[in-house]
Amino acid sequence: MIFARNILRHKLRSIMTILGAAVGIAIYVAIVAITNNLENETQKMINDYNLDITVQSKGAPSPLHSRIKAKDIAGLQGMPGVRVDPLVVGAIRENWNSYGMLMGIPASLKSRFGMLEGAPPTSGSRDVMIGSILAQKLGLKPGDSIPFGGDSAKVVGIFSMGNRLVDGAVVADLTEAQKQLGKEGQINIALVRIQNKGEVKSVVQEINRRFPTLHALSNADFVGNIRLFRTIGTFTKSVAIISFIGSCLVVTNTLLMAVSERTKEVGILMAVGWRPWLVIRMLLAESLTLCLCGALAGNGMALLILKLLNNSEAVGFGWIPVVISQTTFLASIGVTLLLALISIIWPAVILYRLSPVEALRHE
Amino acid sequence: MSFLKVDRLSKLYPRDNIEALKGVTFSVSEGEVVAIMGPSGCGKSTLLNMIGALDRPTSGDITINGRLIREYGPTHLFRARMIGFVFQFHHMVSGMTLAENVAAPLVAQGIGKHERMKRAMELLENVGLEHRAHFLPSRVSGGERQRAAVARSLVATPKIILADEPTGNLDSFAGEAVFQLMLTHSRDKGATVIIATHNAEIASLCDRTITMRDGCIIN
Numbered sequence: 001m002i003f004a005r006n007i008l009r010h011k012l013r014s015i016m017t018i019l020g021a022a023v024g025i026a027i028y029v030a031i032v033a034i035t036n037n038l039e040n041e042t043q044k045m046i047n048d049y050n051l052d053i054t055v056q057s058k059g060a061p062s063p064l065h066s067r068i069k070a071k072d073i074a075g076l077q078g079m080p081g082v083r084v085d086p087l088v089v090g091a092i093r094e095n096w097n098s099y100g101m102l103m104g105i106p107a108s109l110k111s112r113f114g115m116l117e118g119a120p121p122t123s124g125s126r127d128v129m130i131g132s133i134l135a136q137k138l139g140l141k142p143g144d145s146i147p148f149g150g151d152s153a154k155v156v157g158i159f160s161m162g163n164r165l166v167d168g169a170v171v172a173d174l175t176e177a178q179k180q181l182g183k184e185g186q187i188n189i190a191l192v193r194i195q196n197k198g199e200v201k202s203v204v205q206e207i208n209r210r211f212p213t214l215h216a217l218s219n220a221d222f223v224g225n226i227r228l229f230r231t232i233g234t235f236t237k238s239v240a241i242i243s244f245i246g247s248c249l250v251v252t253n254t255l256l257m258a259v260s261e262r263t264k265e266v267g268i269l270m271a272v273g274w275r276p277w278l279v280i281r282m283l284l285a286e287s288l289t290l291c292l293c294g295a296l297a298g299n300g301m302a303l304l305i306l307k308l309l310n311n312s313e314a315v316g317f318g319w320i321p322v323v324i325s326q327t328t329f330l331a332s333i334g335v336t337l338l339l340a341l342i343s344i345i346w347p348a349v350i351l352y353r354l355s356p357v358e359a360l361r362h363e
Numbered sequence: 364m365s366f367l368k369v370d371r372l373s374k375l376y377p378r379d380n381i382e383a384l385k386g387v388t389f390s391v392s393e394g395e396v397v398a399i400m401g402p403s404g405c406g407k408s409t410l411l412n413m414i415g416a417l418d419r420p421t422s423g424d425i426t427i428n429g430r431l432i433r434e435y436g437p438t439h440l441f442r443a444r445m446i447g448f449v450f451q452f453h454h455m456v457s458g459m460t461l462a463e464n465v466a467a468p469l470v471a472q473g474i475g476k477h478e479r480m481k482r483a484m485e486l487l488e489n490v491g492l493e494h495r496a497h498f499l500p501s502r503v504s505g506g507e508r509q510r511a512a513v514a515r516s517l518v519a520t521p522k523i524i525l526a527d528e529p530t531g532n533l534d535s536f537a538g539e540a541v542f543q544l545m546l547t548h549s550r551d552k553g554a555t556v557i558i559a560t561h562n563a564e565i566a567s568l569c570d571r572t573i574t575m576r577d578g579c580i581i582n
Contacts, residue, residue: 005499006458268454271417272515273443273471356417360454 003285006258013254018293020250021339024243025298029324029332030305031236035229036328037321041165043223048161049085049112052200053192054222055207058215062228063189064089070185072211076192079210082203085109085191088174090181094147096138101169104177109191113171118142118157121173129157131167146170149180164321192216244339247294251343255287259347266351267359280348287340295336299324365390366555367414367523372423374409374578383409385578386423393522396546396556398566401575407559410575411525414557415446427522443471447516447554449545451528454512455500461511462487462496468519486514490544506537513545517552524549526558530565542568 056066088104110120121127207216310320466483530538574582
């Protein structure tokens with residue numbers, strides 16, 4: 001365990017290196033956890049509604065930005081063999097949450113909400129039902145009121161969909177939500193179910209042909225085609241690459257310092273017959289240990305970041321997952337191994353070129 | 364027949380335009396203990412570095428048992444199998460225990476850990492350091508470190524031991540003890556010893572003395 005002794009010999013430097021690697025890993029893990037979870041939750045929401053096709057306005061980066069006009073809704077509803085449920089969704093700014101999610105649903109969708117307490121709001125009323133996460137955060141139960149649209153609304157039910165996005169939302173009748181969101185006569189997305197499930201592809205093509213301002217997608221294609229998610233994905237990769245480079249520099253710097261400090265010792269080992277590779281292997285063990293410690297610390301830091309964001313009012317209660325999936329964790333370990341390998345390249349080149357005599361003379 | 368033959372060996376450092384060795388020629392028999400004396404900068408260390416394949420000569424040849432050094436294969440393996448080094452400042456690896464330092468030449472030969480540690484412990488016992496085997500070099504005295512360095516030079520039973528001022532950093536008592544240790548054990552193992560030293564007393568205990576000045580052998 002020579003490498004472990006070398007790491008422990010410079011405790012502060014090792015801790016700083018581990019933290020340097022951990023920060024990069026934490027940023028990577030937190031962003032990947034958020035974006036993956038957002039995509040998964042959105043897909044789950046679509047699946048929960050048992051949809052076949054989702055329709056939004058053409059060019060909208062996300063359902064939140066989509067606007068479908070009344071005449072197009074009517075046109076969709078008039079198509080044979082399809083059932084269309086309109087959905088309006090948007091953000092409201094209230095004193096209990098500066099980025100609260102409001103959903104407006106028609107009577108046909110109310111039965112799809114799993115009620116924990118109370119009942120869904122009746123058509124035409126100002127009453128609302130709230131998700132279980134929001135109810136827990138605000139300590140509300142049916143019969144209480146919640147500040148809503150400059151006034152207050154009565155909470156008539158509490159539901160749980162097992163979906164963080166929806167369970168943190170306020171759900172109102174479609175008309176009331178349209179009014180609160182300033183989208184009278186408009187909806188964000190149309191949720192389409194068709195009688196003959198084998199016709200999904202042809203119905204998608206038909207909607208896209210008949211409604212040039214709309215964009216229909218099959219359930220399976222929906223999440224992958226949300227432009228906002230693609231943008232977030234690109235942003236995530238950029239941030240991950242930048243933090244990776246930063247972490248590489250930190251670890252490389254530590255290894256270079258180790259090589260510089262131990263040049264004479266490297267010379268001794270070469271004098272007694274060690275090949276440069278044996279010395280590099282020892283350094284690699286140090287690099288891997290530091291980076292793996294960084295990965296574990298980074299995952300811990302990521303959980304802390306996620307928890308803080310989850311509790312942050314500015315972000316919106318409950319939106320952020322406080323969980324790191326097994327895939328994300330394993331990916332972070334993979335990234336770490338890559339980090340350890342890349343970080344050792346430069347020090348390894350120096351060691352490889354070092355002559356034993358020069359190393360022994362090094363002061 | 365000579366065991367070690369150094370033939371017209373020259374070393375020029377072109378960057379500094381220094382000719383450290385100027386056609387040095389001498390031979391050493393197997394098991395002989397030879398002292399190389401001379402003032403600082405006369406080329407003693409350079410000569411040892413050439414014999415130990417730590418550096419390459421500009422011209423000339425070194426043969427051991429009738430074979431050129433390069434004919435022994437990769438230089439690291441040649442050093443691991445044929446040469447034992449003892450340096451002036453003990454040169455221990457600070458992150459390794461004394462036992463690990465002593466066993467280091469065996470790592471290069473691919474010998475397993477159990478066998479390495481067994482042989483290292485035997486050598487440490489021979490130099491009276493078995494109780495310090497698991498100490499880091501920073502926790503033992505200079506004399507003990509140098510005794511461990513002697514043990515390291517002997518652990519792979521090399522044919523040649525090259526010692527560069529092995530007692531230069533020790534007081535006369537500790538220096539003589541280290542030298543006697545080196546002499547006794549190298550004689551036991553039948554190794555040829557070449558010692559670069561300023562110490563006339565130590566040189567007088569060797570079989571022969573070669574004197575150098577300005578990169579040449581003068582006596």
